[in-house]
Amino acid sequence: MSYKWRFKLSSSPTNTSLFESLISIKTMYDIAEFIMRAVRMLKPEQVSKMIEVLVNHYNQNKNGKILVMGAGRSGLVGKAFGMRLLHLGYNVYVLGDTIVPAIGERDIAIAISGSGRTRLILTAAEAAKAAKSTLISITSYADSPLAKISDVVVEIPGRTKYSTNEDYFARQILGITEPLAPLGTLFEDTTQIFLDGLVAELMKKLNKTEEDLRMIHANIEL
Amino acid sequence: MSYKWRFKLSSSPTNTSLFESLISIKTMYDIAEFIMRAVRMLKPEQVSKMIEVLVNHYNQNKNGKILVMGAGRSGLVGKAFGMRLLHLGYNVYVLGDTIVPAIGERDIAIAISGSGRTRLILTAAEAAKAAKSTLISITSYADSPLAKISDVVVEIPGRTKYSTNEDYFARQILGITEPLAPLGTLFEDTTQIFLDGLVAELMKKLNKTEEDLRMIHANIEL
Amino acid sequence: MSYKWRFKLSSSPTNTSLFESLISIKTMYDIAEFIMRAVRMLKPEQVSKMIEVLVNHYNQNKNGKILVMGAGRSGLVGKAFGMRLLHLGYNVYVLGDTIVPAIGERDIAIAISGSGRTRLILTAAEAAKAAKSTLISITSYADSPLAKISDVVVEIPGRTKYSTNEDYFARQILGITEPLAPLGTLFEDTTQIFLDGLVAELMKKLNKTEEDLRMIHANIEL
Amino acid sequence: MSYKWRFKLSSSPTNTSLFESLISIKTMYDIAEFIMRAVRMLKPEQVSKMIEVLVNHYNQNKNGKILVMGAGRSGLVGKAFGMRLLHLGYNVYVLGDTIVPAIGERDIAIAISGSGRTRLILTAAEAAKAAKSTLISITSYADSPLAKISDVVVEIPGRTKYSTNEDYFARQILGITEPLAPLGTLFEDTTQIFLDGLVAELMKKLNKTEEDLRMIHANIEL
Numbered sequence: 001m002s003y004k005w006r007f008k009l010s011s012s013p014t015n016t017s018l019f020e021s022l023i024s025i026k027t028m029y030d031i032a033e034f035i036m037r038a039v040r041m042l043k044p045e046q047v048s049k050m051i052e053v054l055v056n057h058y059n060q061n062k063n064g065k066i067l068v069m070g071a072g073r074s075g076l077v078g079k080a081f082g083m084r085l086l087h088l089g090y091n092v093y094v095l096g097d098t099i100v101p102a103i104g105e106r107d108i109a110i111a112i113s114g115s116g117r118t119r120l121i122l123t124a125a126e127a128a129k130a131a132k133s134t135l136i137s138i139t140s141y142a143d144s145p146l147a148k149i150s151d152v153v154v155e156i157p158g159r160t161k162y163s164t165n166e167d168y169f170a171r172q173i174l175g176i177t178e179p180l181a182p183l184g185t186l187f188e189d190t191t192q193i194f195l196d197g198l199v200a201e202l203m204k205k206l207n208k209t210e211e212d213l214r215m216i217h218a219n220i221e222l
Numbered sequence: 223m224s225y226k227w228r229f230k231l232s233s234s235p236t237n238t239s240l241f242e243s244l245i246s247i248k249t250m251y252d253i254a255e256f257i258m259r260a261v262r263m264l265k266p267e268q269v270s271k272m273i274e275v276l277v278n279h280y281n282q283n284k285n286g287k288i289l290v291m292g293a294g295r296s297g298l299v300g301k302a303f304g305m306r307l308l309h310l311g312y313n314v315y316v317l318g319d320t321i322v323p324a325i326g327e328r329d330i331a332i333a334i335s336g337s338g339r340t341r342l343i344l345t346a347a348e349a350a351k352a353a354k355s356t357l358i359s360i361t362s363y364a365d366s367p368l369a370k371i372s373d374v375v376v377e378i379p380g381r382t383k384y385s386t387n388e389d390y391f392a393r394q395i396l397g398i399t400e401p402l403a404p405l406g407t408l409f410e411d412t413t414q415i416f417l418d419g420l421v422a423e424l425m426k427k428l429n430k431t432e433e434d435l436r437m438i439h440a441n442i443e444l
Numbered sequence: 445m446s447y448k449w450r451f452k453l454s455s456s457p458t459n460t461s462l463f464e465s466l467i468s469i470k471t472m473y474d475i476a477e478f479i480m481r482a483v484r485m486l487k488p489e490q491v492s493k494m495i496e497v498l499v500n501h502y503n504q505n506k507n508g509k510i511l512v513m514g515a516g517r518s519g520l521v522g523k524a525f526g527m528r529l530l531h532l533g534y535n536v537y538v539l540g541d542t543i544v545p546a547i548g549e550r551d552i553a554i555a556i557s558g559s560g561r562t563r564l565i566l567t568a569a570e571a572a573k574a575a576k577s578t579l580i581s582i583t584s585y586a587d588s589p590l591a592k593i594s595d596v597v598v599e600i601p602g603r604t605k606y607s608t609n610e611d612y613f614a615r616q617i618l619g620i621t622e623p624l625a626p627l628g629t630l631f632e633d634t635t636q637i638f639l640d641g642l643v644a645e646l647m648k649k650l651n652k653t654e655e656d657l658r659m660i661h662a663n664i665e666l
Numbered sequence: 667m668s669y670k671w672r673f674k675l676s677s678s679p680t681n682t683s684l685f686e687s688l689i690s691i692k693t694m695y696d697i698a699e700f701i702m703r704a705v706r707m708l709k710p711e712q713v714s715k716m717i718e719v720l721v722n723h724y725n726q727n728k729n730g731k732i733l734v735m736g737a738g739r740s741g742l743v744g745k746a747f748g749m750r751l752l753h754l755g756y757n758v759y760v761l762g763d764t765i766v767p768a769i770g771e772r773d774i775a776i777a778i779s780g781s782g783r784t785r786l787i788l789t790a791a792e793a794a795k796a797a798k799s800t801l802i803s804i805t806s807y808a809d810s811p812l813a814k815i816s817d818v819v820v821e822i823p824g825r826t827k828y829s830t831n832e833d834y835f836a837r838q839i840l841g842i843t844e845p846l847a848p849l850g851t852l853f854e855d856t857t858q859i860f861l862d863g864l865v866a867e868l869m870k871k872l873n874k875t876e877e878d879l880r881m882i883h884a885n886i887e888l
Binding site: 015018019022023024025026027028031032033035036039042043044045047048051071072073076077079080083084087107122132139179180181182183188192193194196197198199200201203209210213214217218221 | 237240241244245246247248249250252253254255257258265266267269270273289293294295299302305306337342365368380401402403404405406407410411414415416418419421422423425426432435436439440443
């Protein structure tokens with residue numbers, strides 16, 4: 001356990017030993033730390049390009065659609081982002097919802113796939129390109145089939161990606177081990193936080209206040 | 223911007239200024255840091271109790287059901303956790319899915335609501351209690367109506383919670399500002415990472431390997 | 445089995461006995477016959493009013509929203525109708541989808557509940573009224589709580605309704621028994637066919653061809 | 667309008683002209699009549715085989731899974747059937763739900779596609795066969811790619827199918843026109859009623875009462 005972990009537990013001093021014994025709490029910390037380190041690996045040109053496309057879409061193509069696509073837990077991350085795009089005033093849809101219209105050349109598709117090889121998402125992304133939509137992909141692999149057909153790619157580190165990173169040896173020396181996060185967990189969680197960061201920048205660029213978002217937020221929600 | 227933010231950008235040195243200018247990247251970092259600090263505020267007895275209930279359910283009540291309930295983005299966080307419970311071998315359902323059976327006294331309901339007052343989730347939680355199910359709640363408010371009817375409560379900090387925290391003044395001095403994260407974002411993201419931490423502990427306690435999880439993971443996924 | 449059932453089986457003459465022995469086929473026939481008889485029980489003023497509201501909404505309030513709400517299988521019937529409203533060019537949402545915006549006074553909510561007492565749908569309908577939306581209800585009970593708060597009510601017969609109908613005695617004499625259709629099946633199936641009838645009338649009134657519908661139909665569908 | 671349409675309107679005699687003028691009511695009647703005629707076109711060996719597979723699955727493989735798969739409105743029809751399979755006591759899942767486990771050789775996949783060519787459903791069906799599951803298909807085309815890889819096929823007439831039927835000329839003479847039912851409506855509605863017929867037969871064969879179904883029906887439903 002790294003020194004960072006040994007912080008003072010002001011609120012529950014008598015349970016320090018229980019606190020430190022819980023794998024869940026340790027892993028939660030490790031995942032958050034992974035995400036902080038992942039921030040450093042972001043390529044700002046990619047992020048900047050994604051923001052530019054979304055801001056231009058809002059300002060110049062108010063009736064244009066956005067379709068967010070992802071499978072499994074990546075799909076849920078996409079849905080959470082889709083909700084915020086709705087609150088920001090976008091005409092947005094998510095794959096898997098009942099209500100999904102056709103998209104075309106004035107529309108944007110956003111595909112989320114850690115491997116960039118999820119069969120269904122790749123199929124959907126190809127269909128989006130065939131319909132001449134702008135395709136933004138969020139993936140760990142810039143050389144994946146998904147990335148290759150995309151107009152904009154944002155690379156987000158996931159486990160495998162990170163493990164092969166040049167920092168690996170350094171981490172070992174420091175005793176920083178990778179979190180016990182199975183399957184695509186690290187990609188999914190990092191992408192979720194990244195997209196919430198993106199929402200903050202869109203709020204600023206589109207001059208939206210939290211109250212503006214709240215006005216569009218569902219008033220009948222199941 | 224705190225000193226932590228000024229890390230060396232080994233992979234894209236020429237774009238340091240672009241990198242540091244992006245609100246999205248700064249906010250992503252801030253949210254991850256918020257989550258790291260939120261770890262300290264967790265009450266280990268609460269977390270430990272939730273794990274105990276879930277482990278006993280698995281070992282002693284193999285056919286027992288778990289129903290995960292949440293509205294909006296909290297519902298998506300619950301669904302992401304529900305998927306992992308499925309992969310761990312639980313007989314799990316999530317509110318909002320087509321396939322949701324009745325639950326009863328040998329079953330567990332897990333309700334996720336930052337405010338602990340989301341009308342629909344409160345109604346669902348009351349129905350779960352009326353059916354004599356064990357109710358676990360994840361909320362920012364231990365004194366909320368949801369928390370009050372729950373058998374197990376895990377408090378997870380959200381924005382408001384954090385803002386009123388005793389550390390507020392200290393944060394101001396240190397120049398740490400709260401992330402630009404609208405509505406329930408901080409609660410949702412923190413809960414998502416917390417629950418992925420919980421999955422790690424359940425894997426250990428139930429002796430599950432990542433390969434075990436992969437075997438149950440959908441092989442046909444839309 | 446009524447005489448109507450003994451039709452000539454031109455395509456599979458050698459299997460007449462198997463055909464007639466299958467409860468599934470007999471019940472399918474019975475449900476379809478139930479629906480045909482249910483047509484007679486429709487109140488044309490109610491149907492006409494619902495069409496008028498939808499046509500005016502389309503022509504005079506192009507950006508107005510429609511939110512379709514139903515629980516369980518009634519919710520699925522509502523979703524099938526919602527898809528067609530989308531194809532017709534409406535700005536439509538369905539409760540339970542990820543993407544659901546706030547609705548207000550220029551919007552329409554359509555609630556589907558056989559009993560008119562489904563707790564969640566009643567709650568949602570009350571919220572729609574509180575938001576000053578126009579509320580259309582489809583239910584078997586004109587005196588139900590749901591119907592009472594609605595601006596437009598269309599009564600659709602379900603099992604119980606039908607069973608207490610004045611024609612009951614006549615049916616007994618004719619040997620027509622009610623189909624073996626559990627729970628809300630008859631209401632749900634009758635409503636589904638009714639709403640597809642409504643789609644036909646909306647196509648005519650809005651001058652939409654099948655090709656118009658196809659153009660909006662999702663080109664990326666999971 | 668055929669003579670069958672001119673039934674006595676006992677409940678609303680003063681509105682006969684309004685009633686008869688409504689395209690929606692006429693189309694509803696036409697669709698129901700289409701379904702009644704579709705009953706005749708069912709192949710009882712196919713229906714019988716599907717029932718046999720489902721009954722054996724229930725009796726001999728209690729932990730076996732069923733996965734129901736369909737896209738768009740056919741997917742909704744599949745979900746409505748999936749709900750009833752749940753109520754009957756099956757361990758059932760539907761494609762598109764959050765909770766969907768892997769399926770294998772002791773499991774059943776049920777694919778619904780009018781054309782038998784819906785790309786995504788064909789992909790999913792191929793995956794089910796690759797996993798050695800039993801594949802039941804419901805389609806209008808016995809020679810479609812989907813039907814060809816299926817273990818059990820049940821043909822359900824849709825519009826095109828019906829239009830090319832040998833009865834076409836006879837219908838013209840009788841003045842029976844096809845309902846104004848766009849896209850896959852006739853297949854979807856006919857399949858929904860067929861599957862509800864199947865539920866009735868499964869209830870009998872599995873000795874289930876309506877009360878048994880109600881006991882499993884969700885007690886917390888959004």
